[in-house]
Amino acid sequence: MTTVALLGNPNTGKTTLFNELTDKYAYVGNWTGVTVEKKVGQIRHSNTEVIDLPGVYSLSPITKDESVVTNYLLRDSPDLILNVTNASQLKRNLLLSIEVLELGVPVIITLNMIDDLKRSGHYYDLKTLSTELGCPVRTSNARNKEGLPQLKADLVQNQADIKPNSPLQLNYPIMVSQAIRQATKALTTDYQVDAKFARWLAIQYINDNKVVRKYAVAHHLKPLLSQQAYYDAQKFSDQIFETRLSFIEATLATATEQLHSTKHVAITSKIDKVVTNPILGLPIFAGIFFLMFKLSFDWVGTPLSHQLDKLLSGPISTWANQFLTQVGALPMLRSLIVNGLIAGVGGVLTFIPQIFTLFACISILEDSGYMARAALVTDRIMEMIGLNGKAFIPLIIGFGCNVTGIMAARTIEQPKERLITTLISPFMSCSARLPIYSLFVAALFPRNQAVIVLSLYFLGIVVALLMAKFYHVIFRAKEHSVFIVELPQYHIPKLSIVWHGTWDKGKGFIKKAGTIIFAGTVLIWLLSNFNAHGYVTQIDHSFAASLGQILLPIFKPIGITTWQPISALLTGVLAKEVISSSMMVLFHTANQGALIGMIGGSFTALSAYALLVFVLLYIPCFATIGTIKSETGSAKWAAYSVVSSLFISYGLAFLIFQIGSLLT
Amino acid sequence: MGLFINIIIIAAIIGLAGYQIYRAVKRSKQGECAACDYDCEAKKLLNKSKKRAL
Numbered sequence: 179m180t181t182v183a184l185l186g187n188p189n190t191g192k193t194t195l196f197n198e199l200t201d202k203y204a205y206v207g208n209w210t211g212v213t214v215e216k217k218v219g220q221i222r223h224s225n226t227e228v229i230d231l232p233g234v235y236s237l238s239p240i241t242k243d244e245s246v247v248t249n250y251l252l253r254d255s256p257d258l259i260l261n262v263t264n265a266s267q268l269k270r271n272l273l274l275s276i277e278v279l280e281l282g283v284p285v286i287i288t289l290n291m292i293d294d295l296k297r298s299g300h301y302y303d304l305k306t307l308s309t310e311l312g313c314p315v316r317t318s319n320a321r322n323k324e325g326l327p328q329l330k331a332d333l334v335q336n337q338a339d340i341k342p343n344s345p346l347q348l349n350y351p352i353m354v355s356q357a358i359r360q361a362t363k364a365l366t367t368d369y370q371v372d373a374k375f376a377r378w379l380a381i382q383y384i385n386d387n388k389v390v391r392k393y394a395v396a397h398h399l400k401p402l403l404s405q406q407a408y409y410d411a412q413k414f415s416d417q418i419f420e421t422r423l424s425f426i427e428a429t430l431a432t433a434t435e436q437l438h439s440t441k442h443v444a445i446t447s448k449i450d451k452v453v454t455n456p457i458l459g460l461p462i463f464a465g466i467f468f469l470m471f472k473l474s475f476d477w478v479g480t481p482l483s484h485q486l487d488k489l490l491s492g493p494i495s496t497w498a499n500q501f502l503t504q505v506g507a508l509p510m511l512r513s514l515i516v517n518g519l520i521a522g523v524g525g526v527l528t529f530i531p532q533i534f535t536l537f538a539c540i541s542i543l544e545d546s547g548y549m550a551r552a553a554l555v556t557d558r559i560m561e562m563i564g565l566n567g568k569a570f571i572p573l574i575i576g577f578g579c580n581v582t583g584i585m586a587a588r589t590i591e592q593p594k595e596r597l598i599t600t601l602i603s604p605f606m607s608c609s610a611r612l613p614i615y616s617l618f619v620a621a622l623f624p625r626n627q628a629v630i631v632l633s634l635y636f637l638g639i640v641v642a643l644l645m646a647k648f649y650h651v652i653f654r655a656k657e658h659s660v661f662i663v664e665l666p667q668y669h670i671p672k673l674s675i676v677w678h679g680t681w682d683k684g685k686g687f688i689k690k691a692g693t694i695i696f697a698g699t700v701l702i703w704l705l706s707n708f709n710a711h712g713y714v715t716q717i718d719h720s721f722a723a724s725l726g727q728i729l730l731p732i733f734k735p736i737g738i739t740t741w742q743p744i745s746a747l748l749t750g751v752l753a754k755e756v757i758s759s760s761m762m763v764l765f766h767t768a769n770q771g772a773l774i775g776m777i778g779g780s781f782t783a784l785s786a787y788a789l790l791v792f793v794l795l796y797i798p799c800f801a802t803i804g805t806i807k808s809e810t811g812s813a814k815w816a817a818y819s820v821v822s823s824l825f826i827s828y829g830l831a832f833l834i835f836q837i838g839s840l841l842t
Numbered sequence: 843m844g845l846f847i848n849i850i851i852i853a854a855i856i857g858l859a860g861y862q863i864y865r866a867v868k869r870s871k872q873g874e875c876a877a878c879d880y881d882c883e884a885k886k887l888l889n890k891s892k893k894r895a896l
Binding site: 506507508510511514515519693694696697698699700701704752753799800801803804805807808 | 844845848851852855856858859860862863865866867869870871
């Protein structure tokens with residue numbers, strides 16, 4: 179039986195190729211010690227067994243899952259390796275190929291997704307690639323089965339017919355070459371290790387491959403172990419990387435052929451020079467966000483929201499009130515439906531235009547290809563605080579919903595980095611906070627709505643980054659995840675995709691209106707209409723008022739002088755949107771305009787901003803707390819998140835209000 | 843509308859609200875938000891990835 183190992187970077191179409199080559203799985207199991215799926219199949223009418231190895235960027239593993247490939251190469255010996263590469267990302271993919279070619283096992287490289295490469299206006303001369311790399315090079319497109327018959331023919335060989343490969347020999351710097359040569363010699367003479375394998379082992383050991391270093395310890399390979407400090411002190415691994423990269427660049431420069439006009443690629447490249455520029459990148463990022471908020475709050479969202487509010491507070495409320503009076507509903511039921519449900523739930527629904535406009539903007543950015551650049555731009559800042567651009571993805575998802583943002587942190591390999599990202603995610607301003615921002619900016623900052631909301635979003639990011647730096651020092655996080663992002667070409671967003679993205683993100687808000695916002699509104703209506711003696715007609719005698727008044731002394735230093743916002747904040751733990759609906763109920767207003775007027779009378783610009791900062795940072799909602807517990811596997815971290823966010827929010831709101839009061 | 847029907851409707855609304863709060867708290871313990879009945883694209887991808895204990 180001939181054994182072929184399928185090896186390559188993630189997202190190269192390796193598994194699609196595996197499924198096409200093998201007609202059905204012969205065996206699906208797990209790799210020993212990890213939960214990575216192990217798939218072994220057989221090419222029909224042949225004696226060739228194919229093993230699908232997990233996708234990795236390098237043989238130097240970062241996670242336990244990735245160590246599967248290196249361990250496989252150390253312990254098993256496939257007859258042939260099929261190295262699947264993404265033809266459009268060959269520069270990066272060949273870094274792994276070189277490591278495999280240095281092993282000296284027969285290798286066939288296939289440039290998969292070749293159509294994508296052709297579309298970019300490039301092609302590679304396969305003969306040149308084959309000569310430089312010292313192995314056969316093929317092209318394929320697993321999705322439309324292009325090039326598969328040739329690959330199958332290559333793989334269906336008897337063990338004896340497979341031509342041996344000599345290991346790829348790169349011109350490493352003299353000191354590195356000498357170290358490799360000496361270690362190889364000692365391993366072959368003193369330990370009877372095969373010369374090819376000994377050389378590969380030496381290179382991998384010098385290159386700080388942790389699995390190979392463990393292997394050397396387990397097998398007492400003294401020639402390697404005794405020199406470890408020297409290899410590391412000389413930073414040989416950096417020199418190895420530089421040599422490999424130079425080799426790849428030279429090889430690809432020789433092998434690249436231009437097919438036709440590359441106008442589209444040139445445009446992408448020109449835009450990227452500006453958008454990902456180290457100096458201009460961040461201001462552009464901030465500018466795009468500002469434009470998003472300008473559209474959502476000033477130009478499109480708010481005017482539409484006012485129309486919706488007019489409809490709801492006018493004809494709908496009046497009709498409902500008249501109808502309920504006609505059918506003989508009690509004042510309590512009328513109050514529950516009109517002042518509770520229609521004013522509260524309906525009041526939150528009037529913010530749909532702002533929220534959908536914002537989501538449409540985010541969908542446009544996603545589909546245009548900008549979001550990947552945003553991650554790249556923020557990578558530099560994230561590096562400064564010990565995280566990387568990979569942590570930016572969960573954080574940006576957190577702008578939609580903190581729950582999915584925290585779940586997205588699963589993609590971060592290093593546990594400490596993952597924990598840090600999880601703990602700072604609730605500081606990202608999720609869309610549920612938008613209704614309360616809308617109310618306050620309309621009441622107190624009517625001319626600077628977008629700037630105020632933008633400042634809150636950026637304050638959330640700044641607090642998150644500062645906390646991340648703090649956790650990074652406290653946790654003594656040393657190991658880092660590797661951030662590799664593929665930058666897609668820019669293109670004009672498709673209407674269908676933007677609509678789908680917007681609806682997908684926004685429908686959650688509508689659904690919440692019918693569930694938790696509804697429930698929160700009923701709860702606050704009950705609290706504001708009852709006390710220990712029963713139904714009350716004066717809201718100042720209700721449970722909600724008593725509760726708010728007890729807590730009022732605590733909130734006075736941050737500028738809150740009435741009990742209503744305090745009681746409303748308590749319901750925000752159910753879902754942040756409930757704060758707005760609670761305000762509608764507690765201020766006993768029938769429409770958004772009236773509430774905006776009441777807020778304008780109860781707050782100053784400074785106290786309103788302090789309150790918005792408190793809303794931005796205070797206790798996460800139940801769902802977020804539950805997710806932190808579930809993702810960290812510990813109630814301790816969930817409790818910590820609640821307590822720390824309360825301290826941070828109060829502290830910052832206090833500073834803003836007190837310092838602001840001194841200055842004004 | 844009689845007193846009884848008024849009471850029934852009020853009780854139904856409060857009962858439904860209570861049930862929604864109970865459901866939201868229960869779901870929160872599993873790390874799901876109140877809008878989590880359907881799977882958006884992001885969540886489909888996330889649910890495929892494994893949870894890893896810290």
